[in-house]
Amino acid sequence: MTDLVLSDVTRRYGSVNAIDHINITVGAGEFLTLLGPSGCGKSTTLAAIAGLDQPTGGRISFGDRTLFDGGSRVSLPPEARGFGVVFQSYALWPHMTVERNVDLSLRLRKVDASERDRRVGEALELVGLTAYAKRYPGELSGGQQQRVALARAVVFRPALLLLDEPLSNLDAQLRGEARIWLKNIQRELGLTAIYVTHDQEEALSMSDRIVVMRGGHVIQMGTPQEIYERPIHPFSASFIGSANLISGGLIAAVSADGATVGLPGGQTLQGHAPLPVRQGEAALVAVRPQNIRLTEDADANRLLVRFGPANYLGDRFEQEAFLGESPLRLQAARPVPEGEGSIWIARQDVLIFPPDEGAKDKT
Ligand SMILES: Nc1ncnc2c1ncn2[C@@H]1O[C@H](COP(=O)(O)OP(=O)(O)OP(=O)(O)O)[C@@H](O)[C@H]1O
Ligand SMILES: [Mg+2]
Structure with a gap:
């Protein structure tokens, strides 16, 4: 047709x-x-x-x-x-x-x-x-x-x-x-x-x-x-649905179906890489707020964070977890006490990209 x-x-x-x-x-x-x-x-x-x-x-x-x-x-x-x-x-x-x-x-x-x-x-x-x-x-x-x-x-x-x-x-x-x-x-x-x-x-x-x-x-x-x-x-990840973007990391290792990123502060995250990435190069990591978990999960990457204050949204709470200076938005049924704590993100929910070259010229 x-x-x-x-x-x-x-x-x-x-x-x-x-x-x-x-x-x-x-x-x-x-x-x-x-x-x-x-x-x-x-x-x-x-x-x-x-x-x-x-x-x-x-x-x-x-x-x-x-x-x-x-x-x-x-x-x-x-x-x-x-x-x-x-x-x-x-x-x-x-x-x-x-x-x-x-x-x-x-x-x-x-x-x-x-x-x-x-x-x-x-x-x-x-x-x-x-x-x-x-x-x-x-x-x-x-x-x-x-x-x-x-x-x-x-x-x-x-x-x-x-x-x-x-x-x-x-x-x-x-x-x-x-x-x-x-x-x-x-x-x-x-x-x-x-x-x-x-x-x-x-x-x-x-x-x-x-x-x-x-x-x-x-x-x-x-x-x-x-x-x-x-x-x-x-850009698709952050414009459609919202996603936390974590910059400043480096690709530590590349595997057949993904990569490991070394984040600023020394922690690492494993994830899926939709575009080709190379070891030693800069990385941009995207994670949706609803995919950040507060209880341990078998197949999960654990990160130590500092929780900020929670905001009540009626059906859920929205809260920030700081990874060094970078805030990560997350959603929770009940607020987490402010201060030191842990989050988990399943490997398939971590998207690892090369840096977004076009980000400055946004329009
Ligand atoms: N007649 C024109 N002369 C000069 N620049 C123009 C003209 N028309 C559009 N542009 C430029 O072309 C680009 C794309 O414009 P366009 O109208 O297609 O955007 P859009 O995606 O429809 O935006 P919006 O959501 O605001 O309607 C913009 O940077 C705009 O400033
Ligand atoms: Mg238009």
Whole structure:
């Protein structure tokens, strides 16, 4: 089936590459999310796919159609690509009713009047706004306007739906509901969707696959579980779910499936190394707070630490354990007395990486 393929897509602004040789493939019916911090190039990537912005180089194809080719200077205009687009700002026409706003998508595509009526009715039903057809956008809540924007983007059954932070104007509760609702619509209609967000929970709960981006680069691409459970880069580990990053260690030994790190202060930790590491080189260790244990475990690395004060979070306590000067966040059912003590971390929960060279250039 049709695949969207981005090959080496680059967008340069002056001397800065907003996106830098991006390679992404999206399968038919897939829900793919671009996830990363502000300024990492998510909207630039989406605009390049929609045809709203021209990359400086690379190639974008959809099935057997070339949408953009920097080499042969092909660039189809947005209307020739025909994708449905929803932005953070709803961009509804204030002087048109809800049904007229949705109908406009079909008029522009010269669909017959009777067919238009039927499809607008269907789309409004899909987003639960049949009763609001005759209202104006100014008479709707933010969440309802968002749903009109979505109805407008799906009414012409686009081959690809592009969504740029469409839920960010909603409050937390509405956002949670809208997430489930939007995902159901995408599944029901079998739409291929590319979704942009900087919210990790949204990305984890909605996506078939996530593309983790930083500084115009793709850091990791995979299913939500792969990204969360097997991050291949310290940035994936710390941006998705939270992770303690311990720097200043040196690789003491390398084995077939991992490595041992000598930490500052003389203690050692064994762990898994997703990227190649070499003995004697600097190491960056990542450990998730929920993987730090307070009782001894057979297969575990023990570390002597100094516990700081605990904070009550309702369902658990959060506490810091100091390894020398480095604080490690941990979660506990009951607080540990402040002062000297021990923590244990299972070998498979310790991720050992080379130092993160791109960390300074975070955006
Ligand atoms: N028109 C422009 N001129 C110059 N630089 C730009 C322009 N548009 C974007 N950039 C730069 O390109 C980089 C990527 O921007 P982009 O809008 O894609 O980020 P983003 O990931 O969507 O961020 P956010 O989460 O804040 O929306 C940023 O550093 C931004 O400053
Ligand atoms: Mg953006």
